[in-house]
Amino acid sequence: MRAKIVAGNWKMNKTLEEAQALTAELIGMVADEVKGKAHIVLCVPFPYLITLQHQLGAHARIQVGAQNCSEHEWGAYTGEVSAPMLRPMQIPYVILGHSERRQYFGEDGKLLTQKVD
Numbered sequence: 001m002r003a004k005i006v007a008g009n010w011k012m013n014k015t016l017e018e019a020q021a022l023t024a025e026l027i028g029m030v031a032d033e034v035k036g037k038a039h040i041v042l043c044v045p046f047p048y049l050i051t052l053q054h055q056l057g058a059h060a061r062i063q064v065g066a067q068n069c070s071e072h073e074w075g076a077y078t079g080e081v082s083a084p085m086l087r088p089m090q091i092p093y094v095i096l097g098h099s100e101r102r103q104y105f106g107e108d109g110k111l112l113t114q115k116v117d
Helices: 016-033 046-056 083-089 099-105 109-116
Strands: 005-009 039-043 062-066
Touching: 016 039, 016 046, 016 062, 046 062, 046 083
Parallel strands: 005 039, 039 062
Antiparallel strands: none
């Protein structure tokens, strides 16, 4: 049976302080209300990944995920983040193919295939 994943995409919202407060609230909610083996993933803005990952610490039920990932591994792609950059940070999840990326940035199936590969 596949693991159940409940993911929240914060998009481009929250200051760092607000993100930390919400994370603290979610830690309590998950401990009190989530039963079974569901994985909880907080897909947060890139600048907050490490800070919130450290805040979560030993709360193995909640993990952070990235909101996007480049199709390129390395190179002169200002503002992009690659899978090899996320891997050593132990970011196990990334959102690919989001409708907003398709609508606002023109990402299509061909690009999504490159990102997945």
